[in-house]
Amino acid sequence: MMTITVDLGARSYPIYIGSGLLGHAGLLDAHLRGRDALIVTNTTVGPLYLGRMRGMIAHGRVSTVELPDGEEHKTLATTAVILDALVQHRLGRDGVVIALGGGVVGDMAGFAAAIYQRGIDFIQVPTTLLAQVDSAVGGKTGINHPGGKNLVGAFHQPLCVLSDSETLHTLPDRELSAGLAEAVKCGIIADAQFFAWCEAHAAALLARDAGALNHVIRRACEVKAEVVAGDEREHGRRALLNLGHTFGHAIEVCAGYGTLLHGEAVGAGMAMAARFSQRIGWLAAAEAGRTVALLAALRLPVRPPRVEVEPFLAAMAIDKKVLGGQLRLVLPRTIGHAVVTAEFPLADLRAFVRAELAA
Amino acid sequence: MMTITVDLGARSYPIYIGSGLLGHAGLLDAHLRGRDALIVTNTTVGPLYLGRMRGMIAHGRVSTVELPDGEEHKTLATTAVILDALVQHRLGRDGVVIALGGGVVGDMAGFAAAIYQRGIDFIQVPTTLLAQVDSAVGGKTGINHPGGKNLVGAFHQPLCVLSDSETLHTLPDRELSAGLAEAVKCGIIADAQFFAWCEAHAAALLARDAGALNHVIRRACEVKAEVVAGDEREHGRRALLNLGHTFGHAIEVCAGYGTLLHGEAVGAGMAMAARFSQRIGWLAAAEAGRTVALLAALRLPVRPPRVEVEPFLAAMAIDKKVLGGQLRLVLPRTIGHAVVTAEFPLADLRAFVRAELAA
Numbered sequence: 252m253m254t255i256t257v258d259l260g261a262r263s264y265p266i267y268i269g270s271g272l273l274g275h276a277g278l279l280d281a282h283l284r285g286r287d288a289l290i291v292t293n294t295t296v297g298p299l300y301l302g303r304m305r306g307m308i309a310h311g312r313v314s315t316v317e318l319p320d321g322e323e324h325k326t327l328a329t330t331a332v333i334l335d336a337l338v339q340h341r342l343g344r345d346g347v348v349i350a351l352g353g354g355v356v357g358d359m360a361g362f363a364a365a366i367y368q369r370g371i372d373f374i375q376v377p378t379t380l381l382a383q384v385d386s387a388v389g390g391k392t393g394i395n396h397p398g399g400k401n402l403v404g405a406f407h408q409p410l411c412v413l414s415d416s417e418t419l420h421t422l423p424d425r426e427l428s429a430g431l432a433e434a435v436k437c438g439i440i441a442d443a444q445f446f447a448w449c450e451a452h453a454a455a456l457l458a459r460d461a462g463a464l465n466h467v468i469r470r471a472c473e474v475k476a477e478v479v480a481g482d483e484r485e486h487g488r489r490a491l492l493n494l495g496h497t498f499g500h501a502i503e504v505c506a507g508y509g510t511l512l513h514g515e516a517v518g519a520g521m522a523m524a525a526r527f528s529q530r531i532g533w534l535a536a537a538e539a540g541r542t543v544a545l546l547a548a549l550r551l552p553v554r555p556p557r558v559e560v561e562p563f564l565a566a567m568a569i570d571k572k573v574l575g576g577q578l579r580l581v582l583p584r585t586i587g588h589a590v591v592t593a594e595f596p597l598a599d600l601r602a603f604v605r606a607e608l609a610a
Numbered sequence: 611m612m613t614i615t616v617d618l619g620a621r622s623y624p625i626y627i628g629s630g631l632l633g634h635a636g637l638l639d640a641h642l643r644g645r646d647a648l649i650v651t652n653t654t655v656g657p658l659y660l661g662r663m664r665g666m667i668a669h670g671r672v673s674t675v676e677l678p679d680g681e682e683h684k685t686l687a688t689t690a691v692i693l694d695a696l697v698q699h700r701l702g703r704d705g706v707v708i709a710l711g712g713g714v715v716g717d718m719a720g721f722a723a724a725i726y727q728r729g730i731d732f733i734q735v736p737t738t739l740l741a742q743v744d745s746a747v748g749g750k751t752g753i754n755h756p757g758g759k760n761l762v763g764a765f766h767q768p769l770c771v772l773s774d775s776e777t778l779h780t781l782p783d784r785e786l787s788a789g790l791a792e793a794v795k796c797g798i799i800a801d802a803q804f805f806a807w808c809e810a811h812a813a814a815l816l817a818r819d820a821g822a823l824n825h826v827i828r829r830a831c832e833v834k835a836e837v838v839a840g841d842e843r844e845h846g847r848r849a850l851l852n853l854g855h856t857f858g859h860a861i862e863v864c865a866g867y868g869t870l871l872h873g874e875a876v877g878a879g880m881a882m883a884a885r886f887s888q889r890i891g892w893l894a895a896a897e898a899g900r901t902v903a904l905l906a907a908l909r910l911p912v913r914p915p916r917v918e919v920e921p922f923l924a925a926m927a928i929d930k931k932v933l934g935g936q937l938r939l940v941l942p943r944t945i946g947h948a949v950v951t952a953e954f955p956l957a958d959l960r961a962f963v964r965a966e967l968a969a
Contacts, residue, residue: 327690334686338757366725369752369763370843393728398697404728405764484729 257476262408270461272415274303282410285310291360292351293320314340325355325395333363347372353379354386361392365407375409378418380430381514384471387412389479416464428550429514434467437474440491443587445470453548490591494581495521501566505558518551528582538586616835621767629820631774633662641769644669650719651710652679673699684714684754692722706731712738713745720751724766734768737777739789740873743830746771748838775823787909788873793826796833799850802946804829812907849950853940854880860925864917877910886962887941897945
């Protein structure tokens with residue numbers, strides 16, 4: 252087992268990474284300390300891992316709430332179901348919420364924990380690669396609104412994150428690739444060596460080699476932890492983690508939620524960001540090429556779907572990366588270094604989007 | 611105009627108190643800085659003060675959402691109405707929510723601001739005495755759940771609080787008294803002199819004398835600001851502000867929400883806390899008597915309604931003041947000093963509640 256620490260002063264917490272951690276008796280004892288817990292999971296993950304999860308909790312009352320599976324359920328209404336369960340099982344301020352599942356479960360369970368009694372503790376047990384490398388780390392919780400993704404939420408740091416790479420054996424291929432997209436992102440924004448490692452180990456990752464998966468989770472978490480520690484509430488540098496997300500959100504909105512997985516949309520969005528950065532002369536053609544090639548090798552889409560231009564541009568502008576009315580993008584300068592910037596000609600962006608969607 | 615500062619480091623903020631502040635051009639400019647704003651008000655307060663409120667905002671886009679009036683609307687569903695308005699009017703992360711109304715509007719608008727885009731700025735413009743002396747100060751925001759009051763919410767400090775005592779001229783008598791209950795509470799827990807001042811000025815307060823009202827708002831805010839500054843997230847001393855609230859919540863639940871105003875229930879709850887403290891030998895009979903007499907002079911109920919004993923006790927236990935399964939109460943030791951304690955015989959409490967409800 253490897254342990255990474257997210258360094259946030261009084262809110263610091265460990266990420267435990269390894270194969271077969273779920274069911275490991277005693278691992279959570281120091282965090283739970285016998286307190287009452289509510290496990291939040293969904294109808295897909297529950298039947299697979301709920302037994303092992305409950306087996307880790309020796310003391311305290313344990314209750315469970317099982318949500319429907321799918322991003323379309325990441326709503327205020329489903330959050331209310333979790334809140335109802337917390338009230339029904341009479342969890343006090345010292346209660347603990349345990350999120351067992353992918354990013355949707357983690358985001359919603361974390362949000363419910365953030366607002367129940369104005370904030371109780373929670374633990375992330377991510378069971379998808381996307382959640383293990385990205386959404387379970389960093390304290391962003393929230394839900395979607397018909398007007399946009401993650402428009403409602405809270406910053407709420409977990410007590411700990413437990414990532415068992417064995418759970419990835421039951422993950423569909425598309426979801427594995429979607430998770431790898433967010434890992435590659437960490438390489439592009441902050442670690443050229445890790446990017447090269449991913450290029451060299453693409454086949455091992457797709458074959459779900461345990462060592463390769465544990466390494467990719469660890470290195471992605473280390474990059475993310477370092478970025479989050481420097482900017483917990485995204486006033487600056489943390490926005491780098493949104494590489495590919497502005498294009499990606501527009502892809503998700505215009506293609507219709509559920510058509511693409513979030514990680515797939517981010518993959519295509521990162522390819523677009525690389526090509527746009529190349530177009531305005533910021534990223535070398537060879538590096539843009541490597542970026543697109545790695546994403547493709549990991550079986551991710553690298554082109555946006557064929558959608559209308561104007562709704563796409565509109566969807567980019569409602570995105571949270573707009574600050575004071577000005578559209579800011581995360582763009583790679585080289586592999587291993589990206590910037591958050593509004594210093595590009597909007598006309599270029601419009602022409603670029605037009606050309607991409609016509610391609 | 612008087613200004614009190616709530617000292618919370620980077621989240622410190624001023625409370626402006628005076629007669630005729632609403633409509634005072636320029637007063638909010640330093641806080642708004644031309645940013646887009648959404649004014650949240652209700653159907654009672656909007657027609658009275660929305661014009662003056664809008665007149666204070668010279669720059670930036672201003673939108674409004676008017677909610678139905680009443681505690682029964684302090685729900686997740688009504689919060690969703692505010693969130694929808696924020697999305698519809700496309701407020702960005704730099705947008706500002708302005709809460710114009712009583713405690714219900716302030717609690718909900720503040721909660722919506724706390725969770726929209728994981729937290730945007732908000733300003734409190736309380737128009738009831740209860741909100742001016744209590745709910746608008748301290749950063750507690752939230753909504754009710756069928757299982758209990760304020761079970762869902764967030765700590766979110768405002769940019770500033772603007773309390774115009776002129777708005778109290780349109781306040782119903784019962785609501786004036788309800789607000790005075792929370793002010794008297796500040797005297798009991800922390801300031802015997804202020805308590806004595808309230809005894810001497812009860813008639814002036816009920817007559818809505820401007821000087822008396824401004825003083826009571828100021829002194830209550832000073833006490834609350836001092837307590838909150840020492841314990842923003844209620845790990846300890848802040849719980850003193852819950853004097854009368856555990857009994858009071860049980861009164862509200864058992865009488866049925868809406869039968870009594872919150873401040874009225876707290877008034878009766880403080881009278882009960884004083885009598886219980888006297889019963890277990892902690893508060894002198896004379897001081898318990900003065901407490902009940904002042905509350906009565908301010909036209910507040912000092913007895914619980916005739917309700918069933920068991921549901922009353924059950925309602926006390928679900929309350930958030932229960933920590934780790936142990937019921938903690940705030941009890942006065944003298945006028946001017948109270949303690950948060952679980953050091954009383956539960957059997958005494960049961961017998962006391964039984965006697966009170968049978969009286």
